[in-house]
Amino acid sequence: MILRHGESTWNQLNLFTGWHDVPLSEKGTTEAAAAGRTLAEAGVRFDVAHTSVLTRAVVTCHLALEELGQVWLPVQRHWRLNERHYGALQGLDKKETTERFGAEQTKLWRRSYDVPPPQVDTASPEHPVNDARYRLLPPDVLPSSECLADVVLRVLPYWYDVVAPQLLAGQDVLVTAHGNSLRALVMHLEGVSRDDIAELNIPTGAPRRYTFDAHLGVTTAEYLGDAEAVAAAAAAVAAQAGTA
Numbered sequence: 001m002i003l004r005h006g007e008s009t010w011n012q013l014n015l016f017t018g019w020h021d022v023p024l025s026e027k028g029t030t031e032a033a034a035a036g037r038t039l040a041e042a043g044v045r046f047d048v049a050h051t052s053v054l055t056r057a058v059v060t061c062h063l064a065l066e067e068l069g070q071v072w073l074p075v076q077r078h079w080r081l082n083e084r085h086y087g088a089l090q091g092l093d094k095k096e097t098t099e100r101f102g103a104e105q106t107k108l109w110r111r112s113y114d115v116p117p118p119q120v121d122t123a124s125p126e127h128p129v130n131d132a133r134y135r136l137l138p139p140d141v142l143p144s145s146e147c148l149a150d151v152v153l154r155v156l157p158y159w160y161d162v163v164a165p166q167l168l169a170g171q172d173v174l175v176t177a178h179g180n181s182l183r184a185l186v187m188h189l190e191g192v193s194r195d196d197i198a199e200l201n202i203p204t205g206a207p208r209r210y211t212f213d214a215h216l217g218v219t220t221a222e223y224l225g226d227a228e229a230v231a232a233a234a235a236a237v238a239a240q241a242g243t244a
Contacts, residue, residue, distance in 0.1 A: 001044065002185065003176045005060040006031035006205045014094050016117075018086035019128055019143075021055050031205030032060040036067025038225040039207055047171035048074050050163065052081035052178060053133050060205070061176035079134060080158040083178035087145025088118040090126045113194040116147040148197065152184040159185060164216055179237065189218050203233030 006028030010017040024032065049065065051057040058077065065071050089097060089109065098106040109117040120126045121144070128134045128142040143150065166173050175185070182202050186192060189210065192200060202208075203223075211220045223230045 001039070001046070001172075001174045001210065002182050002208045003035055003060065003064060003174065004179055004182055004202045004204050004206070005056040005176060006035070006063075008056045010091075011204070016086040016089040016092050016094060016097070018083050018090045018126075019054070019131075020090050020126060021131075024056050024059055028056065028060070028204065029063065032063035033067055035060070035205045035207050035225075036064035039064060040068050042207075042209075042224050044068070044207075044209070044224075045172060046070060046073055046174045048076065048166055049174040049176065050076045050078065050081060050158075051176045052083070052181065053077050053079050054082055054178070057081070057176050057178060061174070064174075064176065064207075076162065078158055078162070079137070080154045081175070081177040081181050084148065084151045084180035085120075085128070085143040085146040086117050087120045087143075088126075090120065107198075111198040112147065113197055114147050114149045116145045116150065119144040148180060148184060148187075151180050152187065155181050155184040156188060159188065167212060167216060190221060199238075201234040201237040203230050203237060206230045206233055 005024070007025045008017060008022045008028055009025045010020065010022045012025040012027070045068070046065075049061055051061045061075060062071065065073055065075075086109075094106070094110075108115045122129050122139075124130070127144055129139050134142055163173055163175065175182075177185075179202050183197060183200055186200065186202070186208075187197050206229075207224045209220075209222055209224055210218055213219050
């Protein structure tokens with residue numbers, strides 16, 4: 001099961017967030033709890049959960065598990081599940097960025113597979129080298145900007161080394177992460193092409209359930225909950241930069 005965190009305060013303000021750590025908005029808190037209720041209504045139970053090290057994913061996971069009565073569940077947190085680092089765009093308004101640089105350039109930065117945004121300097125507070133949660137990592141592994149291809153390169157090792165063995169052992173797994181780290185995972189699991197991934201929008205607070213064969217090939221993939229609400233949430237994501 002994958003779950004994108006609920007709306008954050010910077011989502012609410014329509015700002016590029018990336019690795020900047022912000023809390024859930026009131027709506028996001030509601031979305032996270034609602035996701036847990038959706039999972040409970042579907043009779044879902046988990047053996048282990050995974051999140052990024054960013055607050056909005058951590059809290060979403062906790063609130064969803066609280067609704068399931070599974071707050072005691074082992075939760076593994078890892079930076080490899082973080083959102084894409086938006087470099088010098090972090091903190092900028094998405095629509096204003098579109099107006100300044102044009103819809104085509106903004107969409108390339110925001111949605112393309114291999115075009116990263118401008119890099120942020122290591123002296124900036126937006127560079128992860130200045131964040132204490134990454135203090136035990138080699139500085140050269142910390143990004144100053146990422147395209148989706150970069151996110152794929154860091155997410156898949158976590159999938160292969162940590163999540164896949166748990167699934168192969170028969171465990172039910174929840175991964176609560178971000179729009180782009182989950183796009184990277186969906187691209188791998190569902191065989192989405194580099195061209196088509198640009199149009200894939202993962203809605204906030206909507207659990208997506210996967211079933212697998214014995215070799216971790218996907219046999220089914222579906223969003224749980226009200227289909228119209230899920231579609232509306234995905235459309236809202238597409239419209240954030242004014243490029244939908």
